[in-house]
Amino acid sequence: MYMEHLQQSFNVQYNFNVFFTAALFSVENDLFSNFLAGLNPAKAVKKIFFVVDEGVANAHPDLSQNIKNYFSKYNQTQLVQDILVIPGGEIVKNETQYFDKVLEAVNTFGIDRHSFIAAIGGGALLDMVGYAANVSHRGIKHIRIPTTVLSQNDSGVGVKNGINYFNKKNFLGTFSPPAAVFNDEQFLKTLSDRDWRSGIAEAIKVALIKDREFFEWLEANADAMANRNIEAMNYQIWKCAKLHMEHIRSGDPFESGSARPLDFGHWSAHKLEYLTNFEVRHGEAVAMGIALDTIYSQLSGRISSDDSQRVIKLIQALGFELTHPLLQVTAGNSPILQGLEEFREHLGGELTITLLTGIGSGEEVHEMDTELLKQAAEILNHQANLQFN
Amino acid sequence: MYMEHLQQSFNVQYNFNVFFTAALFSVENDLFSNFLAGLNPAKAVKKIFFVVDEGVANAHPDLSQNIKNYFSKYNQTQLVQDILVIPGGEIVKNETQYFDKVLEAVNTFGIDRHSFIAAIGGGALLDMVGYAANVSHRGIKHIRIPTTVLSQNDSGVGVKNGINYFNKKNFLGTFSPPAAVFNDEQFLKTLSDRDWRSGIAEAIKVALIKDREFFEWLEANADAMANRNIEAMNYQIWKCAKLHMEHIRSGDPFESGSARPLDFGHWSAHKLEYLTNFEVRHGEAVAMGIALDTIYSQLSGRISSDDSQRVIKLIQALGFELTHPLLQVTAGNSPILQGLEEFREHLGGELTITLLTGIGSGEEVHEMDTELLKQAAEILNHQANLQFN
Incomplete structure (x- = not known):
């Protein structure tokens, strides 16, 4: 038959x-x-x-x-x-x-x-x-x-x-x-300062991977936003929403593949939120995740130290912390390395991470080097401490 | 702003x-x-x-x-x-x-x-x-x-x-x-005779609303299918699946509107299944539902008595029962009339029922007449009894 x-x-x-x-x-x-x-x-x-x-x-x-x-x-x-x-x-x-x-x-x-x-x-x-x-x-x-x-x-x-x-x-x-x-x-x-600030991390993210001009706007308006200027905040929201929506439309809306460029800076952020029982808010964790993957992008030769410092400076100008003790790579089974493995499992076998090749452009990689990750975390730890010393 | x-x-x-x-x-x-x-x-x-x-x-x-x-x-x-x-x-x-x-x-x-x-x-x-x-x-x-x-x-x-x-x-x-x-x-x-037969009701349904030629094929092959001829059954399945798939493709696949022509004969069938705690199988209930809406189509002047009797004869040739005591419209709050109301609610306010305008074509109506429904159920009850007397 x-x-x-x-x-x-x-x-x-x-x-x-x-x-x-x-x-x-x-x-x-x-x-x-x-x-x-x-x-x-x-x-x-x-x-x-x-x-x-x-x-x-x-x-x-x-x-x-x-x-x-x-x-x-x-x-x-x-x-x-x-x-x-x-x-x-x-x-x-x-x-x-x-x-x-x-x-x-x-x-x-x-x-x-x-x-x-x-x-x-x-x-x-x-x-x-x-x-x-x-x-x-x-x-x-x-x-x-x-x-x-x-x-x-x-x-x-x-x-x-x-x-x-x-x-x-x-x-x-x-x-x-x-x-x-x-x-x-x-x-x-009526948002608390933490909640007002937290979401801006997603604007930094989307600007870094897609829109250099918007990144420059964020630099120019960081102080205004930190001081709760509603017009600046409204434009940030409008532009960030627009970039997210354009990405969804142009890509793979229901994510049948593995690539998830909008997850730039997110792999470590997800783990950190869980590890701190959501004491660290999503946006705060994303800001730290962006800082980590930005320094990693620099250490792996993708962007200049000047560019990576512009990112760090913007994150700090908005009032975010740069890193967290749980993001350090320590000997043995670091939670952060576990997080990388869990992200790989979540994607279904093949790791796909977006790194920066410039301010406003990213590329996908399928592995991360543990030694460079360790160095990146240490650099951020050092910069964070400098701020307070 | x-x-x-x-x-x-x-x-x-x-x-x-x-x-x-x-x-x-x-x-x-x-x-x-x-x-x-x-x-x-x-x-x-x-x-x-x-x-x-x-x-x-x-x-x-x-x-x-x-x-x-x-x-x-x-x-x-x-x-x-x-x-x-x-x-x-x-x-x-x-x-x-x-x-x-x-x-x-x-x-x-x-x-x-x-x-x-x-x-x-x-x-x-x-x-x-x-x-x-x-x-x-x-x-x-x-x-x-x-x-x-x-x-x-x-x-x-x-x-x-x-x-x-x-x-x-x-x-x-x-x-x-x-x-x-x-x-x-x-x-x-390895299916029981009941399960072998039951699904053919959906083929009668889709033929009646969409494909006169397939209805004639079903008439010609009813005995073969009743006698468990696998080639006939295979063709019936292939053709019925094809018509269903074409309908999904051409229409409103995720049913954002109210029209559901593939639900011909189903409004009373759903209720009957529930009322009998699924003792009456879905296909058996659909065969009875088709019989009911076919006679209703005749009584409301949409199809000839010759055409409606062809449908009844096919249903019987395949070994289905024509009706069930719970499908009778009685004084007071008949379960069948409740079923009609529940179907209206399920669709979200406006009742939409497909009736036949011929063998192979249907039309949508937005109300059903209780008196005609009562007559249709009585006619089927009478025809079912004739069979056994």
């Missing part, structure tokens, strides 16, 4: 917008309402369910009431009056009870595939809610309203969702774009 | 093949091995992990050993020696312990995104394993090896995965194509 095999081939187009605004739920601001109304005018009754980061709810005590007032005025979409407030941060990805709460709400409130789940919070909360929305009814539309610099300029505008499981970061997850992203500058104003 | 919004737009192409073969894991059959070798030759070590339906394992006691022998010969891909054997049928979608077992295996055996999870079994098992693979590491490639007529000609070649949750069918799930499908006729030969 021979029957010709059947070939299946189809394209799926994904579209979404990232909007920039202030006071998203002010009743004078019709941006959100216009977005909801502009979607295909199905006869279906559309509902919208909100999940809010507890930290954001505390910093913005009127938020829930503002949302209710907003949907009293713009009532084409039916607001689920129960707004779910849960903690932000890695805990919402680590403990499945929060994921379950979103599923329960989908069930209890009859949120269907024409309806929306909107998440207001930092990147971790957005990741978890996006994942819960993606798998409910094979995909309820989700709207991201990121409230931190890190989520507004990076993770919030991307296509990844997930939770941690078996103690492994993003063990469960999906690639799936949001219906829309709304970046509201009001949320930035 | 005004910043231009950022627009994201990208395409993702999905490709996969459905292969037809006999004795897939015979060491002389290099089809499976060639497929694995033909994928992008990354340097990554690829593993393959198998999940097998207990009923299939019992009917094919050499299967596990054959798989081991196969990968001893074709060893470019590393077989995970622990083959997971779990029950088939709706239980694997109802009880999350089976989903968890697949996740645990991914973790324990280090199955990464370059590796494969292959599922051998009926549609329910394939749905569950596909879902577990999709969400593990944001998507491990999954291979479907459907073993029933229903899964070889319909669900196994599609893009839907899922499990039941909160007692709701496919409450959790994803749209995601497999890496490949392998239809092996060997598995059909």
